[in-house]
Amino acid sequence: MGGRTLHFHLAGINNQNFIMSDEETGTWWQQVSGCAILGSLTGRCLEMIPWDEVTFETWKREHPRSLVLRPAEDAREHYAAADWEKEIAEYPTVTPVDPRDGLQPRDLVVGVTSGTVAKAYRWTTLVAQNPILDTVGDTPLLVLLDLDGRSLRCFDRRVANETLELFLRRGICPPAIVDSRTGSEWDFSGLATAGPLAGRRLARLPCLKDYWFDWKTYNPGTRVYTAGTLPVD
Amino acid sequence: MVRMKRASALILGLAVLGSLAWVATPMVLIRPFGAQTPRGLAVSYSMRSHGAPLTLSLLILGLAAAIVLRPRLASWKGRVLAGGAVTLLAACAFLSRQDYFEWMFRPLPHPGFLDADQAKDVADEDLVLGIEVGSEAHAYPVRAMAYHHVVNDVVGGEPIVATY
Numbered sequence: 001m002g003g004r005t006l007h008f009h010l011a012g013i014n015n016q017n018f019i020m021s022d023e024e025t026g027t028w029w030q031q032v033s034g035c036a037i038l039g040s041l042t043g044r045c046l047e048m049i050p051w052d053e054v055t056f057e058t059w060k061r062e063h064p065r066s067l068v069l070r071p072a073e074d075a076r077e078h079y080a081a082a083d084w085e086k087e088i089a090e091y092p093t094v095t096p097v098d099p100r101d102g103l104q105p106r107d108l109v110v111g112v113t114s115g116t117v118a119k120a121y122r123w124t125t126l127v128a129q130n131p132i133l134d135t136v137g138d139t140p141l142l143v144l145l146d147l148d149g150r151s152l153r154c155f156d157r158r159v160a161n162e163t164l165e166l167f168l169r170r171g172i173c174p175p176a177i178v179d180s181r182t183g184s185e186w187d188f189s190g191l192a193t194a195g196p197l198a199g200r201r202l203a204r205l206p207c208l209k210d211y212w213f214d215w216k217t218y219n220p221g222t223r224v225y226t227a228g229t230l231p232v233d
Numbered sequence: 234m235v236r237m238k239r240a241s242a243l244i245l246g247l248a249v250l251g252s253l254a255w256v257a258t259p260m261v262l263i264r265p266f267g268a269q270t271p272r273g274l275a276v277s278y279s280m281r282s283h284g285a286p287l288t289l290s291l292l293i294l295g296l297a298a299a300i301v302l303r304p305r306l307a308s309w310k311g312r313v314l315a316g317g318a319v320t321l322l323a324a325c326a327f328l329s330r331q332d333y334f335e336w337m338f339r340p341l342p343h344p345g346f347l348d349a350d351q352a353k354d355v356a357d358e359d360l361v362l363g364i365e366v367g368s369e370a371h372a373y374p375v376r377a378m379a380y381h382h383v384v385n386d387v388v389g390g391e392p393i394v395a396t397y
Contacts, residue, residue, distance in 0.1 A: 005392045007385050010334045012263040014274060019263070020383055020396070021332075028278055031382075031396050038278040049393060051364045057357035059372050060349050066363065066370035068352040069377055069384065070345035078339075080379040082359065094268040150360060 001044060015095045017214055032210075032218050053209055054151035062189060093213045101224055105213035111222065112154055112207045114139045118219035120212065125227050126152075131166055131177065133157065134225055141205065142166055146188045147174060154207035155190050159200050234305070241302040242315075248295035249318045252288050252325040255280055260333075284329030292322040341381050346371065366391045373397070 004024060011021035011028060018031045027039030034046035052059065059066060071079065081087075093105040103109070108123035114137035121132055121143055132143040142157040142164075157164045165180040177186040184195025190202035208215070216222060259277035263269060299315045306312050354374070355361065361372040366389030373384060378397035385394050 006394075008383050008394045008396075009332055009340060010338055010382050011332060012259075012274075012277070012334060013265050014263070014269045016266075018382060018396075019274075020394075026282055028274075038275060039282070046394070049364060049366070049391070051362055051395075053360055053362055053375070055357065056349075056352075056355045056359050056361050056372065056374070059361050059363045059370075060357075063363065063365060063370040063372075064349065066349050066365075066372050067346035068349055068355060068361070068372045069341075069374060070347050071354050071377055072339070072341055072381070075339050075341075075377075075380060076354070078380045079354075080376040082356065082376070084376065084379060092266060094266065148358065150358065 001041065001046070015214075015217055016093060017217070032208075032214065048206060050204055050206070052151075052153065054146065054153075055148045058146050058148060058151040058188065093211075095213050095217045097213050097216055101212070101216070103212045103224065105211065107212045109210060109212050109215055109224075110143055110152060110154070110207050111210050111215040111219060112136050112141060112143070112205065113219065114141075114205075116221075118222040119225055120215055120219075120222050121225045123209070125225065129227055130168060132225065133165060139205070140164075142202065143207065144177065144188065151188065152207065152209055153188065153190070154205040155202035156205050157202060159197065159202065164202075238302060238305040241298040241305075245295050245298040245302065245315065245318050248291040248298070249321050252291040252295075252322050255284055255287060256325045256328050259284075281329075285326075288322070288326040288329040292319075292326045295319055295322040338380055338382055341384050344384050344386055362395055362397060364388055364393065364395070366393075371395075 006022035006024050008020040008022055008029070010018060012019040014030060020029045020031060021027065022029070025040050027036045027041040029036050034048055036042045036044045089106045097103065097105050103122065109120040110123065110126060111118065111120050117137040119134065119136050126132055126143055126145060127149060130145040134141045140157045140163045142155040144153050144155065145151065157166060166177050166186065167180065169176055169178045178184065179186065179197065182196040184192045184197035186202070187193050190204060192198050192200045259280045262273040262277045296319055299319050302315055306315060360375040362375065362378060363370065363372045369389040371386060371388050373395045375397060378384070378395065383394060383396055387393070
């Protein structure tokens with residue numbers, strides 16, 4: 001930030017999204033946005049770098065030389081259990097959600113923004129329909145789960161001025177993402193691995209797996225996606 | 234002399250009340266599972282950022298009042314009370330210098346890393362946050378991040394902060 005490296009600490013909570021402070025200026029930052037809310041850097045935002053939330057297996061497959069955070073010996077006993085999401089799902093929430101949205105506060109969604117438009121995709125809808133094709137603002141979007149059913153990525157589905165319709169072809173082993181016009185096969189990294197478009201790559205779009213109440217608090221105008229017709233294999 | 238005793242006791246009492254209120258108010262306003270407002274956050278921020286010098290001043294003031302008071306206190310109850318008041322002031326001065334959120338979720342000031350095949354605590358189906366900068370990739374297991382929440386790191390020469 002302005003040529004200075006900041007070091008962050010957990011410093012509080014704002015409607016169940018945490019606040020961090022930096023050692024250097026004491027400014028408070030909102031985790032979900034990366035933007036400073038109180039203190040001398042108020043209004044400044046950290047640059048969001050592309051990240052993944054994927055299974056360890058998928059990550060290792062794509063980054064075999066990756067390093068992994070070593071557990072801290074004095075904290076390891078506090079690390080979350082494998083099924084910790086079930087426990088968190090029971091925690092109360094404090095921000096109001098609109099019952100007309102049809103979602104519970106702790107429902108998991110995938111949130112995507114494009115310009116001023118925000119959309120949310122229910123996790124359960126994504127699992128049932130994977131992949132989801134939609135348009136957010138002017139951006140044709142692909143929301144994709146890996147075959148493990150847990151690893152998530154979002155892409156702009158335009159390649160060379162053409163908007164692709166992609167679907168999961170289950171009849172082959174392993175199942176592959178295929179585009180309907182050329183039949184090219186695409187992998188989870190967004191790369192066409194076979195077919196006429198082989199070697200082309202879809203551009204990544206940031207998307208966030210989040211609880212509905214949290215996403216809605218910071219993106220109040222969000223529209224919730226309702227399942228469309230499934231492209232037929 | 235009685236007036237001096239009363240004034241000292243009053244100063245000591247007010248210092249304790251002021252110090253406690255100053256430390257406790259942001260704790261209450263930004264408590265987990267409470268609803269926060271922008272105004273409440275602004276008040277908490279202001280109180281937290283001025284807390285250290287203020288509570289130290291009140292501790293010094295209270296200590297001075299207790300020193301004046303000490304020879305004028307005949308009963309052991311009064312002495313215990315005065316001692317307790319000074320202890321409370323010291324506790325407030327200490328708390329105002331602490332990031333108590335990091336008591337619950339200890340930070341990782343010097344994160345260590347393993348090769349992927351050495352990470353025995355992480356199952357294949359566990360989620361990780363992953364980033365790649367240049368030719369360097371780091372994975373942060375979600376089960377560890379759900380505890381630490383914040384990890385300051387350098388990846389591919391870029392200073393980053395991973396949050397969950």
